[in-house]
Amino acid sequence: MSQHSDSTSDSHGGDDHDHDIAAHVRTYLIIFGALLIGTVLTVAMYYVDFSSMALTVAIALFIASIKAFLVAGYFMHLLSEKKLVYGVLVLSAIFFVGLMGLTLWGSNDLPRNSTTKTLYVP
Amino acid sequence: MEIPYTYKPRPDTGLYNAKVGIWLFLASEIMLFGALFSAYILLRVSAPVGFWPDVGLAWPRGLLNIPIGTFNTAVLITSSVTVVLAWASLKMNNFARFRVYMVITVLCAFAFLGIKSFEYNDKFSHYVIRLQDGKALTGHIEVDGKHPRFWNFSDQWSVAKLADQKVTKIKVEVDPERDMNGHVKAHGSHDHEVREVAVSDIVSLSSYTPATHPFFAVYFLITALHGLHVLGGALVLGYFAFPGAKMWKSNPEQFINRIEVGGLFWHFVDLVWIFLFPVVYLL
Numbered sequence: 001m002s003q004h005s006d007s008t009s010d011s012h013g014g015d016d017h018d019h020d021i022a023a024h025v026r027t028y029l030i031i032f033g034a035l036l037i038g039t040v041l042t043v044a045m046y047y048v049d050f051s052s053m054a055l056t057v058a059i060a061l062f063i064a065s066i067k068a069f070l071v072a073g074y075f076m077h078l079l080s081e082k083k084l085v086y087g088v089l090v091l092s093a094i095f096f097v098g099l100m101g102l103t104l105w106g107s108n109d110l111p112r113n114s115t116t117k118t119l120y121v122p
Numbered sequence: 123m124e125i126p127y128t129y130k131p132r133p134d135t136g137l138y139n140a141k142v143g144i145w146l147f148l149a150s151e152i153m154l155f156g157a158l159f160s161a162y163i164l165l166r167v168s169a170p171v172g173f174w175p176d177v178g179l180a181w182p183r184g185l186l187n188i189p190i191g192t193f194n195t196a197v198l199i200t201s202s203v204t205v206v207l208a209w210a211s212l213k214m215n216n217f218a219r220f221r222v223y224m225v226i227t228v229l230c231a232f233a234f235l236g237i238k239s240f241e242y243n244d245k246f247s248h249y250v251i252r253l254q255d256g257k258a259l260t261g262h263i264e265v266d267g268k269h270p271r272f273w274n275f276s277d278q279w280s281v282a283k284l285a286d287q288k289v290t291k292i293k294v295e296v297d298p299e300r301d302m303n304g305h306v307k308a309h310g311s312h313d314h315e316v317r318e319v320a321v322s323d324i325v326s327l328s329s330y331t332p333a334t335h336p337f338f339a340v341y342f343l344i345t346a347l348h349g350l351h352v353l354g355g356a357l358v359l360g361y362f363a364f365p366g367a368k369m370w371k372s373n374p375e376q377f378i379n380r381i382e383v384g385g386l387f388w389h390f391v392d393l394v395w396i397f398l399f400p401v402v403y404l405l
Contacts, residue, residue, distance in 0.1 A: 018214050019212045021210050022214070023213050025207060025210050028203055028210070029203070030207050031203070032199065032203040035199045035202075035203075036196060036199060039192060039195050039196060039199065039399075040192075042399070042400050042404065043188060043404065044193050044405040045404070046184070046188065047305070049303060052150055053405075055317075056405065057405055058405055059293075060400040060401075060404060061397075061400070063395050063400075064399075064400055066396050067186065067396045068393050068396050068397070069337050071202065071389050071392055071396065072389070074395065075203070075206045075385075075389045075392075076386055076389045076390075082135060082136040082137050083136075084135045084136075084137055084142060084144075085134075085137070085141070085145045088142075088145050088146055088149050089145070089149060091149065092149035092153065094150050095153060095231060096152055096153065096156050099153070099156050099157065099160055100156070100159075100160065100163075102160075103160040103163050103164060104163075106164065107164060107167040107168065109242060
């Protein structure tokens with residue numbers, strides 16, 4: 001990825017600049033196609049019986065993560081951002097991972113696989 | 123008074139103010155949606171055996187309408203690419219094309235919301251019925267020849283209310299049977315069998331509302347919050363496409379930045395949906 005994030009470096013116009021953006025537009029369209037394929041793939045996985053819920057969840061989240069990477073990396077220009085943005089996101093990532101870690105840790109304390117069979121009556 | 127760095131990047135960070143602002147905001151949004159996803163996980167893993175998934179109904183996996191959800195995902199992805207193309211059009215000094223892409227983006231946003239409300243309506247008028255013999259069935263119901271609709275809360279039925287109004291029988295358009303993976307069993311085919319059920323045989327009856335199952339509680343909470351983000355984004359992008367676009371004449375650089383920042387928010391809304399779609403529709 002080149003220098004497109006310096007959006008204010010010069011006034012709009014100039015042939016080189018236009019050429020640069022035109023190349024980006026092609027990238028955006030390729031990513032668009034990839035995202036649609038990813039969506040079809042996600043739905044296709046639903047109809048495959050992996051016989052393990054953990055594996056099913058892992059595959060679905062793996063595909064979603066790739067799609068998320070494409071959106072964040074290219075549409076949001078994160079692959080060529082300034083340091084401060086990365087700094088903010090690293091903090092966010094630490095807290096997010098912490099939150100999910102606590103969630104998984106805490107879920108072991110819950111009465112999962114309880115032998116009491118409950119018939120739910122709303 | 124002029125605020126510095128509204129469109130020129132600060133020399134030390136290399137970023138203009140609004141971009142720092144939007145990324146800080148998005149960082150807080152990650153935590154907001156993260157907390158709700160965490161709630162989903164805890165509700166799911168802590169559910170008593172036979173409850174999520176439900177033994178009788180193979181609930182709630184595959185309960186939502188997957189073709190509609192897939193279509194809506196495509197709509198949102200399309201709007202995400204058009205908003206970045208709108209920004210690129212401005213960079214190439216093509217205002218007419220910018221406006222076309224912005225209009226497509228906003229139309230996609232409202233299409234998404236329209237489809238979502240269609241789904242909501244379907245859920246609020248869809249019932250789960252538990253019978254005296256321990257069996258359970260789901261489907262749309264007909265009371266006194268009328269199909270309840272969600273916009274009329276007096277149309278929400280319960281066993282007590284049926285007894286109150288001296289209804290003795292209801293008709294149920296029974297949904298096709300599912301296996302424990304939530305897949306429709308092959309022999310069930312697509313036609314809905316209509317069955318008459320005596321009210322005296324019913325233990326409980328409730329529509330697909332948040333109170334019926336924690337899945338619905340968390341589903342409506344997250345999708346409605348996401349829907350509000352779509353609405354907010356659509357209003358802002360719509361503003362930039364029309365009344366706000368006069369800035370293109372007075373201060374084009376700042377206008378391009380605004381589109382970039384609005385676009386960043388819009389991509390984030392798309393990002394949340396990329397995770398939300400498999401979690402609530404497919405898993």
